[in-house]
Amino acid sequence: xxxxGHATTGxxxxxxxxxxxxxxxxxxxxxxVTYLDVITLLLVMFVVMLALSGGSPDLSGxxxxxxxxxxxxxxxxxxxxxxxxxxxxxxxxxARARAALQAAGLxxxxxxxxxxxxxxFRISNDILFGSGEVELSxxxxxxxxxLVPLLAESDYQVTVAGHTDSLPIQTPRFPSNWxxxxxxxxxxxxxxxxxxxxxxxxxxxxxxxxxPLNRNDTEQARARNRRVEIILEDSSxxxxxxxxxxxxx
Numbered sequence: 001x002x003x004x005g006h007a008t009t010g011x012x013x014x015x016x017x018x019x020x021x022x023x024x025x026x027x028x029x030x031x032x033v034t035y036l037d038v039i040t041l042l043l044v045m046f047v048v049m050l051a052l053s054g055g056s057p058d059l060s061g062x063x064x065x066x067x068x069x070x071x072x073x074x075x076x077x078x079x080x081x082x083x084x085x086x087x088x089x090x091x092x093x094x095a096r097a098r099a100a101l102q103a104a105g106l107x108x109x110x111x112x113x114x115x116x117x118x119x120x121f122r123i124s125n126d127i128l129f130g131s132g133e134v135e136l137s138x139x140x141x142x143x144x145x146x147l148v149p150l151l152a153e154s155d156y157q158v159t160v161a162g163h164t165d166s167l168p169i170q171t172p173r174f175p176s177n178w179x180x181x182x183x184x185x186x187x188x189x190x191x192x193x194x195x196x197x198x199x200x201x202x203x204x205x206x207x208x209x210x211x212p213l214n215r216n217d218t219e220q221a222r223a224r225n226r227r228v229e230i231i232l233e234d235s236s237x238x239x240x241x242x243x244x245x246x247x248x249x
Contacts, residue, residue: 087116090234094119097150104146118156118233121147125164125184125226132169134183136191144188147230148195156232158192159203160185163229165222166209182206188228 094114101107111122128140136144151158162181174180185204193199214221 090114090116090118093150093154093232097121100150101146106143106146109143110147118231120232121230123228123230124223125228126223128188128228129184132171132174132180134180134187136187141191144191145195148192148197151192151197151201151232154232155235156201157203157235158197158201159205159231159233160188160192161229161231162188162204162206163211163225163227164209165225166212166216167222177208178206180206181208184228188230 091114094112097112097119098107101110101112109123109127113120113122123140123143127143128136130137162183162185164177164181169177169180174183182204183206185206189202189204192202209216209225212225213227214224216222216225
């Protein structure tokens, strides 16, 4: 028996002893080797393409972007918390203001509007001023003086906003409603300053007829639009909103 026969017989005996099935390779199985070679080449090609595309630098860039935006997200969260606290304080202040005005008999003449970052008082121009005038009436002075203790007990910034109806005015002193509304706001600011409100908390603005509460189609509606608004706002929230807007830019 040849050496090949001995080797084959020996392998068969060992396979039979170990109960391992013996398989005989044929040329039909040679395609598997080629297939595996192709798969390996494709895998290597994909790895090379991934390396050349710079996938890792992009990932690090995304991580850096997330890290850069984290402080902005934290700042927004802090601002929202401040706004919620300011809203609670504003509601409490508005409740005290309504009680004080009711005790002074002015609850029908002065409206109190609470807002998220402060309080707004609304007073009709017809109570504060004569027609086309900017000097405060005696009744107007009395009403405004009742607001001074409320302003003094708070740290709000105070903006006095003058508003008119849509009927035009044209006099040597007031060429338009812009000048009239601004002058009326200035008169109220001067009264508050004389009464002891710190001047660095005060500012005046005239809006003419640009922000009506109602349509100017009836006399009653025009009367509601003619008003002075005293707007109290939390200066820290205002500064935070300005800073937040600047950071977004």
